[in-house]
Amino acid sequence: MVIYKAKDYQDMSRKAANIISAQIIMKPNCVLGLATGSSPVGTYKQLIEWYKKGDLDFSQVTSVNLDEYKGLSPENDQSYRYFMNTNLFDHVNIDKTRTFVPDGLEADSEKACNDYNAVIRKQGGVDLQLLGLGHNGHIGFNEPGAAFEKETHCVDLTESTIEANKRFFESEDDVPRQAYTMGIKNIMQAKKILVVVSGEDKADILKEVLYGPITPKVPASILQLHNDVTIVADEAALSKIDM
Template identity: 50%
Template structure:
């Protein structure tokens, strides 16, 4: 793993965006594995600015998202499809037909999970997968447990995860109890992984994930087994690694 501790969140966002832009310049048809939540917003803002300046194009690229809440239609303001449209897709030249966010409102969720895997097979492998890390070590929505599923699947969200996301909904009662998520096996098939974390509240789990044992009780620790992982941290998140 390549662990970099940067001086500021702005440096972190710029570094991640530069890696993604460089990939697209060298491989315009690349498949991007994208994430949601507060962590990647600044990275997407940087990519939008680079696109507006003519420094990068997404016209031939494909994207696949990590996850989506079960039960939210795509047009729901807190769906991850809405998130991606708002923060990235509607500001760049990627064809929406080239983007895939799991449909958490599908009538047949098992079929939707299989379709998500097939889309990655059809246009992948994922060239670079962007990740955040949850306070309990989850990546995507793969929660800690005695075992983890490899492929895209439906997961029950831990109460701590729902509580952390309640700020987007206003009330924890409104946060869905399940999500569709890429499995850890699918994530680990990406050619490169970029994990981003910032803030002192992530310092403990960052240390546990990347200096502790590899265990399904901390899903992010499985990234230690991947040959090409870039960990980008600000000073606070990397405080226990200095």
């Protein structure tokens, strides 16, 4: 595991975007595993900037996103499909038919999840998976207690995640209670993993993730067992770790 200390959110975003750019340059037809949340937004902004300067080409890139709220349509401005379109896909030359997000409108959970696993397999797996980190150590929507061996599945969101995500909705009642998420098994099968973490409020959980016991109670702790993980975190997020 490699840990890069960034000065602040912007520096973290630039460093992470550099790693993603290197992946695209080395393998133009790579499969990127992408994430939502506020942590990767700056990274996407930086990638868009470099694309606009002519330094990056997404024309052969495929993407698979980690998760989607169950019940939200792609047009719903809180859906993760909408997030990806507005924060990245609409601004670069990626072929949208090669950008995949679980189908939030598929009411049959088993079908939605099996279909998504098939999509990931068809792409030949993920070359680089970008991850944010939830306050309770979740990755994607794999909440504490999630079995490590799961592939894409339907989850009940925990109260703390609903609380953390309600800022994006009009009211707490509007926050969906379930989501489809890649499982830990899908995430661990990625060839490389890049985690972006920012802010003092993530300092305790980041320390636990990196140096605590590997346990489903802290889903991201499994990353200690992956052989190619890069953490890019800002000083605030690393403030509980001596380095």
